[in-house]
Amino acid sequence: MMKILMIVASFPPQRCGVGDYTEQLCKNLVTDGVEVGVITSAGSREGGEERREQRFKVYPVVKRWGFGALFPILRLVRALRPDVIHIQYHGEDYEKSIMISLLPLILRFLGKGLRITTLHNLQEPLIFPKLGMQIFLRFSERIILTNEIDQHELIRKFPFISQKAVVIPAGPGTPKGEERREEGIEDNGVEGEVTLSYFGFLNPSKGIETLFLALKNLIEGGYKVRLLMIGDLHNGASEDLRRYVEKLKELAERFKIEDSITWTGYVSKRGTSLYLLSSDICVLPFRDGVSTKRSSLISCLDHGLPVVSTCNGFIPRGMEDHKNILLVPPDDELSLSKAIIELIEDKDLRIRLAKEAKKLMEKEYSWKEIVKRTVNLYVGE
Template sequence: MRIAILTGEYPPLEGGVGDFTRALALELRRQGHELHILTGQNGAPAIADEDGVHVHRCIPSWGIACHNQIVRQVAAIRPDVLNIQYQPAIYEMKGAIHLLPRWQKRNIQVPIVTTFHDLRVPYLFPKAGQLREWSVQQLAANSQGVILTNDEDYAQLTRMLGSGSPAPQVRLIPIGSNIAPAPPPGYEPAAWRADQKFNPEDFLIGYFGFLNRSKGVETLLEAAAALVQEGIPVQLLFIGGRTGSSDPTNRAYAAEIDARIEALGLSARVRRTGFATPPEVSAALLACDVCALPYRDGVSLRRGTLHAALAHGKAIVTTTPQVPSRQLRNGENMLMVPPEATPEFAEALRRLWHEPDLRARLGQQAALLAAGFSWNRIAAHTAEFFRQLCHQAEPPAS
């Protein structure tokens, strides 16, 4: 198949949706498909062949004028399917992308499939109110197919769509880790820790991901401060880029976190890798004793940072999911506590400090769970869904 993927974020921009799109495109290409990425102008070459994927950085902004540019690109590429990667921040929180399937059905005469990385609503304009949720509902309802990545969003979108007709076909296809467990050649965790000036006895707690208010980093900081007061040799390692390229609110939140670190007296115990290559991120994750992911909205399989921790076989402390998951199991492949519950989060970390055997067992089970989210399987299921929709769109034989 010839597949066009529309995304507001793609490398070299930093962000989980861009990294996901690249990983998916590379695997679809490896499986024999022709891939075209339609994305924003970001200073990189306007048209480039990147590892066999054709990247068209042709869209200057994501206002309503982007419709004409997208239609022209689709007409030139002539794909079998157009896949929209949706997360509101990557489209500058504007609403034009939500109306593309509805307004351009006559001009984009191939199946449109929207992959929802979450169901958050765009800003649109002051006092937009219910129009914000309506815009997300319109994007889903007017797509021929919808891909969701987790049980919570599946349940929520089902409620949003109701019993209206026609309804899109919906598939649940999880994401995978954007960071493979592949550190640089010659890597050895103890040596890496020594090079980074960590002591052998340090309890190294890793946090991976941008600083975003939904991540609940305050809970981790306050729990770490409590453990330090008990004499536990905590060191915090913030892995990866600081705020990313798409969400401007992250910068203000990062400043709040910096102030909180100083107020808690943790400055000497916090290290940051800064933006790092995938092998460097992998090396840092593998060196950690524990990975802490204190999401405010609960752990979810839509979180790429969770998948990275699972793939690296880490003992994970995180927060209880909003919707119970058959795959994420407290005490079996991670430890979960309620969101924003600092004493409970501290107790889970304390337990892992005192019980290295539990750390090892949770890490082993995390790696086993990660094996079910391989890019080979994700791409194959995605392509099968595309193929099914393309077949249904074909006119009946005369």
């Protein structure tokens, strides 16, 4: 049996998109017959009900991601003797430490396992940024990017990775379970009006201000709508991000739309599914455009929702405007309002988008497909 050791800075119950992605990847690898272990931060020590259902071992042994973290990491690498060491990289999650950039080099020197890295963003380490990233990439034997834009940008900056950098999408961080739409409507009390949903962590890249402007336009136009804001800040969010969320709530009050918004806060995966199933339309107006690095988008497709998002010049493989998604320019509340109204007034379009999105999901972005591509990379195919 193949043995994989994941290294990730945050892991559930910590709130982190990369942690959610890693958890789902591990669960599906185990289902596929792979043995998996996870090295992560000490903050993941408590796991609740969901942790007890896992069939892989989590080692929450890292207190800080400086060079002191090498001792517990290397101790576990020696003890577990994995075939593959798979680093999940999101720069700021590792406290911008250069240690994680040097880890592939150290593992190569010690001759410990195939070194694979998934880059969830392109943020460079704080100390010796370009050199640190160059070492990190050079000694990672295979590199996974979650979207084509990051792949093109990274190859432009570091041409030597062109033969070992591949794209494997993020997959749904909150996959649809056995819940039904009727449960969602009953549990969340939103029957009788058009329910829009936003899903994801809250930060300025998500275009939430544009969404609020569009909601204001809809209400002033006489549409009976409610917006579910499903999500919260991630673990360790800065004071700037906390102030940003307070400003969003002040903006809702200024626009006089606060009574039409439900802020769910951070909820369980089942709770998230129920909220999504309560929705008629999902609205994700990303400022940098639609991308397969957004597991929130993939989760909404997995729940069979018609999705309105943004296009910033590049559309991921398989996505097509008015076929399986509606796309508008970023930061354009009028175009966003028109797209939402189009879906409100055209039930057949909503049904068609949702049906085609589900087909796309199963073909390109399902965990079955992602695990297949990942395992092929592990074995060198």
